Amino acid sequence: MEIDGRFWLKKDGRSFLGSGRIELLNMIEKTGSINAAAKEMKMSYKAAWERINGMNELADEPIIQRKIGGKGGGGTTLTPYAHELIKTYDRLNELHRQFIDRFSEAGDSPELLSKILKRTFLTTSARNQIPSKISKIDSNELSSLITITLSGGSEVLSTITSKSANSMNLHVGSDIYAIIKSSDIKIYAAPPKETKDLNLLEGTVESLESTDLNSELALRINEKTLLITLLKKDEMDSFSVGKKAYAGIAYNNIIVGL
Missing domain, CATH: 2.40.50.100 (RNA polymerase II/Efflux pump adaptor protein, barrel-sandwich hybrid domain)
Known part of the structure; x- marks a missing residue:
């Protein structure tokens, strides 16, 4: 057996950021378009927009910003606030992964897991x-x-x-x-x-x-x-x-x- 766990950030009791939503934000930044990002992730535009809208409802600031016209014909980019959210999520997710990896050392032994827990929460x-x-x-x-x-x-x-x-x-x-x-x-x-x-x-x-x-x-x-x-x-x-x-x-x- 292996210990595993999914990492989500919640706000006001609702799911805010998870790996799929972070992937979508990164894809929007890469492609410059919600529609193009949705196609890359093999989802509908409606599903992508619902995810973005769900994040915007919970966020303290807007996550995306529209570019109108111009040489590239406009598009969508992430706000500086969204970039900070991605950095925060990535760091917390990495710590969560390390946390789970340490627990995985225990295998199927509750006694060994107890020892690992005691070491993990040791304060100096x-x-x-x-x-x-x-x-x-x-x-x-x-x-x-x-x-x-x-x-x-x-x-x-x-x-x-x-x-x-x-x-x-x-x-x-x-x-x-x-x-x-x-x-x-x-x-x-x-x-x-x-x-x-x-x-x-x-x-x-x-x-x-x-x-x-x-x-x-x-x-x-x-x-x-x-x-x-x-x-x-x-x-x-x-x-x-x-x-x-x-x-x-x-x-x-x-x-x-x-």
Whole structure:
């Protein structure tokens, strides 16, 4: 047996967005016409319009906009609001898929599913909990060096005990979380000369927030990876929003979570 589930977004108790409706919106954007989109999806114009009308009734803003005349003879395009809806749906749908995939590890074992549920809803105080995948494991009797590919494609190394790696049944391809305390990330304005046992990630300062005691810096590594770290007051002047910076994380400061 396999665990499966459909993903829908509802509003006011009514179905709002699902995979078919998102496909229709994307096809309208591609073809520039509701009629052409309906033909591509092998449905009637009436059925396509009913879906669009149903979404428009629930949406906070219009989803489509008409183009009258012009070189191409007019047509239909999506509004900026519709593009944001598609992005939101796609992200939530991907998280839902990952959620179902994790449950599928249980097969037909309720006991194993219970363990997976407990791991899934575990909460930690660490600010950085990054969905990742194991791409390599080098082990000896005492320790394992785990190569982790973060969401977004950046790679880091984590050192854990071999007993932990075995008890967690870690293997190449395992979906994990790279968990990093903000206090365990050192931010550099320029690459440090000594990088032994240190992961170094280049990024751009996205935000800085200050208090009387310290400051919080958000470093954008890529579209999917944002690191949060703390700075002392006397370190503030070395960084500014939009400037390049480097995050240094010791191998043994990256916790592997399932």
